Amino acid sequence: RKEVEQDPGPFNVPEGATVAFNCTYSNSASQSFFWYRQDCRKEPKLLMSVYSSGNEDGRFTAQLNRASQYISLLIRDSKLSDSATYLCVVTPQTGANNLFFGTGTRLTVIP
Amino acid sequence: DAGVTQSPTHLIKTRGQQVTLRCSPKSGHDTVSWYQQALGQGPQFIFQYYEEEERQRGNFPDRFSGHQFPNYSSELNVNALLLGDSALYLCASSFGLAGVGEQFFGPGTRLTVL
Numbered sequence: 535r536k537e538v539e540q541d542p543g544p545f546n547v548p549e550g551a552t553v554a555f556n557c558t559y560s561n562s563a564s565q566s567f568f569w570y571r572q573d574c575r576k577e578p579k580l581l582m583s584v585y586s587s588g589n590e591d592g593r594f595t596a597q598l599n600r601a602s603q604y605i606s607l608l609i610r611d612s613k614l615s616d617s618a619t620y621l622c623v624v625t626p627q628t629g630a631n632n633l634f635f636g637t638g639t640r641l642t643v644i645p
Numbered sequence: 646d647a648g649v650t651q652s653p654t655h656l657i658k659t660r661g662q663q664v665t666l667r668c669s670p671k672s673g674h675d676t677v678s679w680y681q682q683a684l685g686q687g688p689q690f691i692f693q694y695y696e697e698e699e700r701q702r703g704n705f706p707d708r709f710s711g712h713q714f715p716n717y718s719s720e721l722n723v724n725a726l727l728l729g730d731s732a733l734y735l736c737a738s739s740f741g742l743a744g745v746g747e748q749f750f751g752p753g754t755r756l757t758v759l
Contacts, residue, residue, distance in 0.1 A: 577735060577750035621687050631739060632678060632701050635687030
């Protein structure tokens with residue numbers, strides 16, 4: 535079983551739409567959780583960390599449910615510039631910061 | 646402040662050959678991790694170097710080896726290349742072995758094995 539599972543999409547949404555991505559992780563001991571963004575043929579870049587209390591950064595809201603081992607990302611008022619692949623990422627355990635990535639979910643925002 | 650740099654940007658090799666990829670971490674970072682990203686997949690952790698030693702390793706064969714130098718830069722070596730080794734190889738740097746700080750990725754080296 536993969537450490538992190540994501541729906542690969544693609545998600546094609548119109549500008550202004552709200553879109554939600556979900557992922558699940560298999561290791562209940564996982565410690566840290568992130569969403570990374572990767573543009574085509576570029577390196578991944580940290581979008582935001584994810585906390586149990588939920589966190590928001592402008593149009594982006596991330597949520598963690600430890601009981602269900604489930605992570606979500608909500609993007610409101612989608613912009614053309616949001617088109618990218620969104621990678622769900624976890625670190626396995628305390629004392630280790632190697633990252634486990636999902637396959638990524640491709641988002642295309644359409645004018 | 647230079648970010649993570651990697652060289653070369655692209656590389657073409659044939660099966661059975663050996664390759665060395667290089668990474669310089671972001672200024673102030675002392676830990677380097679290597680990842681392999683196949684087309685359409687997320688990056689997969691290869692190994693991590695700290696204080697010139699391999700500290701953690703993912704599920705990769707011994708054909709994959711590495712090194713970290715006193716200036717914290719790192720090399721990834723792959724021997725006996727297979728077609729399946731074709732991928733984007735990403736280097737990420739961070740501070741501290743178990744740090745919770747952000748890992749910064751370099752632009753990657755795209756390896757094609759023919």
